[in-house]
Amino acid sequence: MIEMHGVGVTYADADAPVLSGVDLAIGEGELALVVGRTGSGKSTLLRTLNGLVPHFSGGTLHGRVVVDGRDTRTHRPRDLADVVGYVGQDPLSGFVTDAVEDELAYGMESLGLPADTMRKRVEETLDLLGLAEVRGRPVADLSAGQQQRVAIGAVLTTHPRVLVLDEPTSALDPLAAEEVLATLQRLVHDLGLTVVLAEHRLERVVQYADRVVLVPGDGRPVVDGTPVEVLSDSPVAPPVVELGRVAGWRPVPLSVRDARRLAGPLRSRLAHADPSSRRAREGAREGTSEGRTVAACADLVVSYRRVPAVRGVSARLSAGKVVALMGRNGAGKSTLLKALVGMVKPASGTVEVDGLVPSRLRPGALLRHVAMVPQVPADLLYAPSVGLECEHADRDARVRPGTTLAVFRRLSPAVPLEQHPRDLSEGQRLSLALSIVLAARPPLLLLDEPTRGLDYTAKHRLVEILRDLAEQGHAVLLATHDVELVAEVAARVLVMAEGEIVADGRTADVVVSSPAFAPQVAKVLAPQHWLTPTEVALALADTSAVTP
Numbered sequence: 001m002i003e004m005h006g007v008g009v010t011y012a013d014a015d016a017p018v019l020s021g022v023d024l025a026i027g028e029g030e031l032a033l034v035v036g037r038t039g040s041g042k043s044t045l046l047r048t049l050n051g052l053v054p055h056f057s058g059g060t061l062h063g064r065v066v067v068d069g070r071d072t073r074t075h076r077p078r079d080l081a082d083v084v085g086y087v088g089q090d091p092l093s094g095f096v097t098d099a100v101e102d103e104l105a106y107g108m109e110s111l112g113l114p115a116d117t118m119r120k121r122v123e124e125t126l127d128l129l130g131l132a133e134v135r136g137r138p139v140a141d142l143s144a145g146q147q148q149r150v151a152i153g154a155v156l157t158t159h160p161r162v163l164v165l166d167e168p169t170s171a172l173d174p175l176a177a178e179e180v181l182a183t184l185q186r187l188v189h190d191l192g193l194t195v196v197l198a199e200h201r202l203e204r205v206v207q208y209a210d211r212v213v214l215v216p217g218d219g220r221p222v223v224d225g226t227p228v229e230v231l232s233d234s235p236v237a238p239p240v241v242e243l244g245r246v247a248g249w250r251p252v253p254l255s256v257r258d259a260r261r262l263a264g265p266l267r268s269r270l271a272h273a274d275p276s277s278r279r280a281r282e283g284a285r286e287g288t289s290e291g292r293t294v295a296a297c298a299d300l301v302v303s304y305r306r307v308p309a310v311r312g313v314s315a316r317l318s319a320g321k322v323v324a325l326m327g328r329n330g331a332g333k334s335t336l337l338k339a340l341v342g343m344v345k346p347a348s349g350t351v352e353v354d355g356l357v358p359s360r361l362r363p364g365a366l367l368r369h370v371a372m373v374p375q376v377p378a379d380l381l382y383a384p385s386v387g388l389e390c391e392h393a394d395r396d397a398r399v400r401p402g403t404t405l406a407v408f409r410r411l412s413p414a415v416p417l418e419q420h421p422r423d424l425s426e427g428q429r430l431s432l433a434l435s436i437v438l439a440a441r442p443p444l445l446l447l448d449e450p451t452r453g454l455d456y457t458a459k460h461r462l463v464e465i466l467r468d469l470a471e472q473g474h475a476v477l478l479a480t481h482d483v484e485l486v487a488e489v490a491a492r493v494l495v496m497a498e499g500e501i502v503a504d505g506r507t508a509d510v511v512v513s514s515p516a517f518a519p520q521v522a523k524v525l526a527p528q529h530w531l532t533p534t535e536v537a538l539a540l541a542d543t544s545a546v547t548p
Contacts (some may be wrong), residue, residue: 001162001194002026002049006063008219009044011423018044020219022063025166026211027305028161031184033037033209033227035236037455038412038427040217042198043089046164049083049196051077059120060419068161077490079418080165082111085160089167089426089453090376091151092139096476100142100150101126101135107158118157125153128183130176140413141304144303145172145329145481152180156187163187165197167426170206170452173328173481174516184208200427200455203238203484203520207255208331214399227254236456239484239520242533246540259524266536267525273539274510275530290451294444294475295340295370299349302335309335312349317444322466324486324507325479327496331414333479334375336496337446340477341372353444367397377433378421386424397440410461411454427453438465447478451485452504463489485510487519487531 007022020400023400034042049523051072054061065072068083085107087096097103098481108118126132129149134142139150148171155163163184169177169225175420176268185208187193199205206212211231214223216239223230228251231237235246240259244252245268253259290442294316302310310543317323323332342358351358353371361369383389408415408484409430421429431452437445451459459482466489468478480486486493486507493510495503495517503510508529511517521530528538 001028001030002196003066004048004063005050006458008062009048009059010062011057013393014059017062017219017318019048019215019220019222023191024035024213024222024224025192026196028194030196030210031188032211033195033202033205034057034196034198034200034213034513035200035213035230035234036215037217038200038416038431038453038458040215040426042215043166043425045222046086046166046196046198048072048367049162049164050086051073051075075207081107082158083160083355084153084162084164085158086164087151087155087166089170090378091147091350092376095139095147095154098443099137099141100131100137100139103139103150103154104157107154110436111158119335121157121159124256125157128156128200129153130179136143139481143300143334144177148172148380150410151174160193162194162196165195167199167453168197169199171449171481174204174483176329177201178223181205181208185211198452200236201238201452201482201484202231202236203240203430205240222504228252239533240524242519243524246533246537250348255424255522256523259520267528270528270536270539271529272527273542275528275535291321291475293317293472294319295351295353295477296341297336297349297351298327298337300346300351301348302339302340302344303330303333303347308347309499313499313501315501315504317477317496319473319537320470320474321488321492322470322476322478323494325477325494325496326481326483326486329481331496332499333496334448335499337448337479338475338512339373340444341365341370341446344374347388350390367440367442369448370444371437371440371442371447373430373433373437373450375448375452377430380433380436381421384420385418386415386421386432388419390435391475392416393436393439399439399441402486404435404439407465408432409436410465411435411458425453427458430454432459438469440476441469441472443474445474447476447480449482450478451480451482459485460488480542481519483519484532486517487522488534493517500544504548 004022004024008017008020010017030335036042048065055076096106102121105118136178151482162370184195185479188195206227209227214230214234232252242251249262295318298314300313345359383392395403396403412428415428490507494501512522512529519531
């Protein structure tokens with residue numbers, strides 16, 4: 001179905017190729033998972049499959065890409081639209097119409113399908129992706145996760161033979177991600193659809209993959225093989241694989257189910273170790289003492305067009321704590337963050353940051369008290385180069401020159417300063433936006449889905465930065481669907497549903513008891529309360545040290 005022969009891509013003005021010597025053959029009915037670090041070239045590889053590279057992006061394509069017998073050198077994206085469906089990292093930028101149903105029908109209208117066929121496929125797709133309840137709503141009013149599902153649905157209605165997805169679950173809550181991936185698996189198994197997807201949250205998708213394509217970056221050749229073959233030594237791997245490496249399991253497990261079958265002896269070795277005591281020694285990670293109150297809301301109600309998005313929320317955020325805000329798509333998480341940063345005004349109730357009402361502060365004054373990285377990081381970027389973006393951020397935050405760049409280098413070490421922000425990968429743009437806000441070091445830092453597009457290495461660097469901020473007395477609130485990030489860094493978890501807080505407690509107490517929000521290690525080693533492979537590795541090292 002897909003053949004790539006000696007494929008390389010070099011963008012204009014680039015010193016080195018993004019991809020080099022790619023040889024792949026992906027058959028009909030396969031699900032191929034493309035993995036690699038942020039900026040390694042995964043998105044470029046995907047965009048060669050429907051001709052966006054080089055017909056839209058420019059640059060030079062070496063070698064041949066043939067999809068269902070069509071050579072992308074001579075077939076532009078419009079010539080491949082009936083064969084290849086493509087969903088990019090930012091679904092909102094790809095929408096053509098305003099309403100959900102219209103967006104689902106647009107691709108079929110472009111192909112000239114009959115009206116009765118279009119109606120039938122729209123209904124099937126609404127049910128397939130759980131979108132029936134938002135069918136008449138404007139796409140701009142949907143949560144990021146709902147927008148992601150609409151984008152996938154708009155492609156599925158055209159019944160392509162190849163489906164290409166770039167970070168398809170990055171904005172989805174765990175249950176919605178499972179539903180989407182289960183749907184893709186059914187399409188692969190029942191209809192013979194070929195699916196090629198890039199994903200950083202490998203814990204969600206690796207068990208579904210028939211093959212893994214590792215893009216190492218720097219123009220080095222890709223590595224192609226079965227998931228076990230590639231991930232055993234891959235620099236990027238999900239927590240269950242990392243746990244298998246720590247425990248010495250061979251072959252490494254790819255799913256929680258496989259790992260639990262091997263975990264009996266490991267649980268016995270860990271039986272006398274106490275994960276909570278280790279977390280307590282980490283101070284901000286699980287400390288019990290509460291610092292001063294940085295932000296608080298009481299009986300907060302926020303409405304859109306008289307429809308409540310936040311309903312009677314009362315909470316306080318303390319200095320020196322990282323708090324995670326979790327819940328399904330559309331639960332009200334982003335709205336609560338917007339209320340804390342003054343982007344929306346309460347319909348009733350109160351919200352204060354540093355004793356001030358954020359909606360009454362001007363932007364310059366607001367930054368000294370609270371700052372937020374939104375779900376679309378490009379909203380914070382306006383300069384023509386990475387270097388200038390960092391310089392402007394230093395001046396806006398009134399910090400020492402080079403402060404923003406130093407933070408950015410910790411998250412994305414190899415990005416050229418002269419590169420335009422729009423030419424960065426989604427993860428690199430997020431790293432830049434994070435750096436702009438982190439450099440200002442406000443007392444309250446709000447992050448909305450801060451790990452979208454970040455690989456595991458960049459995520460670990462982010463964890464280190466957030467821990468440093470907490471130790472220095474900052475309060476951090478992050479709204480996220482990334483349960484592994486929560487397990488690594490959060491001391492406390494708030495869970496929202498239908499605009500209300502339905503759970504509030506220590507991370508281990510909240511996530512371990514939740515099938516939806518529990519990290520992989522917690523599921524494998526339950527009923528013990530271990531959260532991350534690092535915790536297990538340190539505990540095993542301590543156990544070995546005291547063993548006669």
